[in-house]
Amino acid sequence: MHPAVTLSIPQPCHQSWAVMTPTASGRHCAACQKIVVDFTLKTDAEILAYLAGAANGRPGGRFAAGQLERPLQRAAPAAPTRWRAMPFRPS
Template sequence: MKNQFTLGINKPCSEDFNQFTPTNSGGFCGSCEKNVIDFTKMNSKEIISYFKNNDSKKTCGRFKKHQLKTYSETTYLHKKQSLIGELALTIISLFIPNTANAQKCKQPTEIVIQKNKKLKLKSHNKEVTIKGFVKDESGPLPGVSVLLKGTTIGTETDFDGNFEFPKQLKKGDILIFSFVGMKTEEVIITDKNFTSKKKIDVTIKSEACILMGEVAIKKTYSSKRK
């Protein structure tokens, strides 16, 4: 069963997309007489759906540079299954006796991030665990590098754009968010401008690098079950 596919453009086209005849899905190129699909306004889920439903035909497309990457066809299914599992556990927990006097585990402090905004740390905490969510104009952005400035310590966002930094951070630390084809962003850890535990998005803007041409698709298959 297919697990992943990687999109690329081996020979970028030099035609002007703005001169194409508009269509419902993009524009019609008079030179090669093909409809060019405009993927620049699609999110990851929509791109996966398109290529899953158009698996057998060649596609000419227009992409932002960071959209030419590896996609997983099973991620959203797993996400739904996870939600169902969480719901089942919640229902089961209603029938379990209250154990308020049981041993309690100390939960890490959660801090969320917003572009160009600083984070507030509770005064009694010297170090905290940082979690967050990163997106671009089209939706969640997987594979974003999250690095502690001045070190080699870091992590990456998962397929849904979420991350948890592997090291607890303190006031004054700086996180650097970077991704190929996107502008690098920095967030300073401070004790100001944070009033809620509600998650706030980090939005990374594209450097407006657009590629167009025939789409090359490389598929990856899972090994057969024993």
């Protein structure tokens, strides 16, 4: 079982999202000198997947207040689909 992941930003960047330069994967923050990804509309599972594949350990991110300071929920495994053959009966 994976340990719970909780996001916190003790010292958030003061730079406004609106003044950051748009890029293919987010926006570039001149103050932080990193690409900032917009996670505000992403699910917990999407955030965890992105962070797991991040090249550096500290990517920049824009989050909604409700996404911070709580354990992120991993995606529940999909239940297997069971199909049952039904006899065909024309009407």
